Amino acid sequence: MNSPAGFQAAKPVLSIEGLSVSFDGFKAVDNLNLYVDRNEVHVVIGPNGAGKTTLLDLICGKTKATAGSIDFDGRELSKMREYDIVRAGVGRKFQNPSIYENLTVFENLEMSYPKGRKVFGALFFKRSAEVIARVEEVAAEIFLSELLDMQADLLSHGQKQWLEIGMLLMQDPALLMLDEPVAGMSVSERVQTAELLNRISQGRSVLVIEHDMEFVKSIAHRVTVLHQGTVLAEGSMEAVQSNPKVIEVYLGH
């Protein structure tokens, strides 16, 4: 899944064009265009109700689009089922940390290991040395090496966020989508998370939704501002921040 970096740099890994969805007449996302390049950390910001989470829902298949296309590495995601989208290389973290609280950290990570994904595969799945090695590798990356045997509900909020990111990393996705990854984190945790994101964006694209502007500044290669389901502005953090339209609806408050 992990295409070599910069090989076809011209073509974005994710191209969203003319995407729309409405709920009982309310257009949550309206004729939206968005592109994510390879190895790019792309942050989407916007006020509440701008359609940010809906956008992620649409990409990962949780919500079906009314119109438009979502092209990922040459595949049309809008027609695919959720698990096929994941298998195609799109990983998504939810707004609230979504982990298996009564399993250990090790097991949480193991669950996401991309083997034994079918019924009988899961039935005869073996915890091989390869699996263990991979789990330990990811655990080191998300600062949880020491806590592998701890039950997940005993982790701190920030650690849970990391664990969920780790679960995505297990799948080695080409596109990683994170919905508010630093919500509820302490300052030092935020710094660590920024570092983590910068590290893992080597070799994959990352699409992040975030409110914390300091954090956004520290990670974003490109920022898109959503407002009422459409793109209000796009560019570097500085460019966006100085955009009067953006200031008007969002930052100016």
Place this chain on the structure above:
Amino acid sequence: MDSRLTGAKHLLPRRLTLSAAALSLMAASVFSQFAVADAANTTGLAVTDTTVTVGQLHSATGTMAISETGSIQAERLAIDQINASGGILGRQIEVIQEDGASDWPTFAEKAKKLLESDKVAAVFGCWTSASRKAVLPIFEKDNGLLYYPTFYEGLEQSKNVIYTGQEATQQILASLDWIAKEKGAKTFYLLGSDYIWPRTSMKIARKHIENVLGGKVVGEEYYPLGNTQFGSLTNKIKLKKPDVVFAAVVGGSNVAFYKQLKAAGITSDKQTLLTISVTEDEMLGIGGENMKGFYSSMKYFQTLDNPNNNKFVAEFKAKYGKDSVIGDVTQAGYLGPWLWKAAVEKAGSFDVNKVVAASPGIELTTAPEGYVKVHENHHLWSKARIAEIQADGTFTVVHESELIEPNPFPKGYQ
């Protein structure tokens, strides 16, 4: 170290002792009971010098309890009366009552218990065909003796069962003959609840109507047990305009059916209706005002006016209250212990084989329904009676047939 291990250590012996204790207790009681093995009891039944044990197997709980309560009461009454008059072969009857709980496997389980653990000399019980079918193999295998009180579909004859209710032809043929003659009926609408008794009864009725009476069946329908919506049916009856509606609806459906007939304006002044499923028991729920003028065919009605019945009704009400009612099956249940007593005394033994052999030809002149006699085929000779239902819910007998020979496998009707 491991709790499961210690669990086993501690629990096992206790379980063992407990069950062993229960077992020996059971065995002790069994042996003390079965000590007697004289001529009256050569097969190890629960008979002592002074007592004989019988079983009662009905539903005291569940949906069928409504119907079976009357049978339980009537059988008890008969047994009490027999005991008061000196018992059977000098022995008092003791009763073990089991609850079939309206559940067929429970019936089978309890029948097994009565026959194999309790070794009862006879069982009075069952109500629905399904429960009888469930216990039948057990009675045949363990060679028990069952007195079965309900009018039923026939098509059965077992060495181990005495059927004290009517089989279908007894109940149906004479009443159809009567209504055809009396009302000049040519067209019939058959309907019933959806299970074997109504279906078999209707099949017999259809053959009789078409082949013997030269009439026509203009509709035949079955509704699920418990159905309460009969609006479409009333319209169909109006559409087809049959001379007679012939009904075998049971249980809660009965009430809804007659209430809705009345609500749809189908009353006795416009429509003749003959039912084979409404006794005094059902009447309580339906209410006489909903059935006034309709006919019911049974072998027994509480209002029968003869000395036997007057005495029986008085005794029944004395025991179970003046508001209690007696339906056809209740009376048939009452016959069971008396028929058994007569057969045992004729055989001079409680042995099932001997009692069975002695049964055909047993007569009961004291039966509330008048006179019954056990046929070779283990069913009873009995009369068919047709009663008109009154607004107060009582039945007035308008026709009484001759004694009819039971014919559980009617040729030409199957």
Place this chain on the structure above:
Amino acid sequence: MDVSLSEFGAIAIMQGFNGLSVFCVLLLMALGLAIIFGQMGVINMAHGEFLTVGAYTTYVISSLTLQYFPAMQPYYFFFAIIAAFVIAGALGWLVESLMISKLYHRPLDTLLATWGLSLVMQQAFRSIFGAREVGAEMPAWIMGSWAPSEAIDIPRNGLFVMGLTLLCTVTIFLMLYRSRWGLQVRATMQNRVMSRAVGINTKKVDRMTFALGCGVAGVAGAAFTTIGSTGPTAGSLYIVDTFLTVVFGGAASLVGTIASAFSIAQAQSLMEFFLSGSMAKVLTLSAVILILMVRPQGLFSSKVRK
């Protein structure tokens, strides 16, 4: 078969009325459930038993009236309906506070616990009223038929139930969509935490809603004595039909419940006319399930982002 055209017309009219009447019965039974399931997400398997409570209440009041105020007999039924509502509602209140309130957020467990409750209630009926079916003596004006023409007989009990259903439905609509209480109910349903934060006593709202649903079931039970029988297990016969009606309509939609009761009743009534009763039942239930498989959220459901 010699059926004249006018007779055929008359029967068509009566058959149409029959469909409507089945619809009203179904709706009346489902209304209480729709409130409880739709608004609270609680599966009340003992719903049928609350129906039976209403029916027995009617029976008791009918007997008492006959015994003590025979002159009131023609009118007792109105009083019985109110009493059925109050008693079933009060019982619902009790059940909610002792049982349901401990089980929110565990819908499957509520389902199981209320099933246990239904067993207990059935046995209680049996202990109190006996296993036999009882019949409440109906006032004469409810029974029999109304014959606007020679060939047409419209059942009066059907008309009565229809009127009652209309009354209940309108009342519930007004309560849910026009009253302050209704607003609180809907708010609580949509966001419990937020509602509590803005000062709604969500516990009280829940209790009221549940009691109301049970009370409506009681009314349905009272109405049902005009059509069917009253026995300890009478209510349990309807539970599947009633649940399917609510689910088929779309759980949170009162309009959906009405539409689904209507379509199920018409289908059933029509098929009964042309097929046999048993087959009609099988076909109707199967059709409902097939449609549910295609449209799992029911006929009427709103799409919302969750």
Place this chain on the structure above:
Amino acid sequence: MKNAYESLLGGKQGAIGLLVLAVLILVVFPLALDSFRLSMVGKYLTYAFVAVGLVLCWGYGGILSLGQGIFFGLGGYCMAMFLKLEASDPESTKIQSTPGIPDFMDWNQITELPMMWQPFHSFSFTLLAVLAVPTLLALVIGIAMFKRRVGDVYFSIVTQAIAAILTILIIGQQGLTGGVNGITDLRTLNGWDIRDDSSKLILYFVNAALLIGCVLLGRFVLTSKLGRLLMAMRDKEERVRFSGYDVASFKIFVFCLAAAFSAIGGAMFALQVGFMSPSFVGIVPSIEMVIFAAVGGRMSLLGAVYGTLLVSFGKTYFSESFPELWLYLMGGLFIVVVMYFPNGLAGLWESHGRKWLSRFALGNKVFGQSVVKARVMSPVKVATPQPSRELETTP
């Protein structure tokens, strides 16, 4: 080898738990009970198959089927059809108008064995059908419901409705099915009289062995990754779906497995009790089987067996001694278990039984948990009325 030991027997603790059960039903009961009581236990154990299946699909999978009677019934009917054909040889049915067909068909004027019945002359086909028919139906229901994400209470209600439909169908088609009475008077299996005490004993052991086999299979499933996935799905379905799993296929699998278990129970029921009737297909028996699992502990395969035995014994005992009280007791038990002991007997055992035993028998020794399993285990918290979401020590 080690692996099989861990996954099938659940380590030392699980193995001992299983051993206790095996000794109880294979040794203690046959020794201590007379043939009447033993065949009753045999009958109860057939219900235990359903309860074990429910632990898998309800306790772990979160799928509450209120229609397990469907599968129990279908399995039972398949077996009963074979046995009935064997009992209906032309010789013993010669008084019928059409000898050689089952008696109830004769009563319904059927003169030829219906197509549907033909293949049930073959025992091997029957064995296949016992498993395949219910499993395929479960597959169809499962695909239809889970692929469209019909879950939770909707699923429960739909399964309940299907149970109702099937009951009405069986009762309505009495020429084919024997109607309300069911298929009765089953006698021999390939010429072997199944009504003898000795053959009943053999059937009892076959039944018990099959049950233990199902428990083992259940354990294998639960200790595999699939078992963890089931629980993960129950609690965080979205997360599992967006980790690349086809959630529906796992639900379908576990639902089918539970259906197959139930079907085996049904077939063994027909063999041991000698008849099959629609009263096992409907709503009431289906919910009763849920009670068994709930009382035993919805998260414990062994608990389900004990729960079944206990509730069934209770039912028999109380309906014999206090028929009036039985429904109060059963209803009350259900309410109390669901509200206060959602983990049932197994939960009580974990929280109190063990402690009690340790104080009683082992004094100050500390209980350890097998090291390998430590990653899956956690103590069961019974203090909270919420059903414990943890994986049990001995599933």
